[in-house]
Amino acid sequence: MITGLDHVQLAVPAGSEEILRIFYGDVLGMTxxxxxxxxxxxxxxxxxxxxVTLHLGVEQDFRxxxxxxxALVVxxxxxxxxxxxARGHDVTWADGEIPGVRRFHTADPFGNRLEFQAA
Known part of the structure; x- marks a missing residue:
């Protein structure tokens, strides 16, 4: 029986750690x-x-x-x-697509799609 979610992993290119720290740490405020x-x-x-725990793992043939x-709740x-x-990331609102859910999509600096929903 599944009882929870430990983490989500997203693939990233090799050598991207400093950019990841800026986006996920500074911009999103994660630790x-x-x-x-x-x-x-x-x-x-x-x-x-x-x-929430995100694992950003290097994939050699990154796409x-x-x-x-x-989908992260904020x-x-x-x-x-x-x-x-303000930091140059496109925000695409998707309000109204799911009744009662306010949300938008953006991408991390490497193009991985992220969804953010209102708590």
């Missing part, structure tokens, strides 16, 4: 979590915020996930949309 040494040698970064995506959707837009 970087140290990877175990054996996994750190592979590159990438892990981030957490509240009950961004443009359809598949995590406390202030409008503030996050403004912060993303």
């Amino acid at each position: 970087e979590v140290p990877k175990p040494a054996v996994l750190a040698a592979r590159g990438g970064c892990w981030f957490t915020s509240g009950a 961004p996930a443009r359809k598949a995506h995590p 406390t202030d959707l409008d503030a996050l949309a403004r912060r993303l837009a």
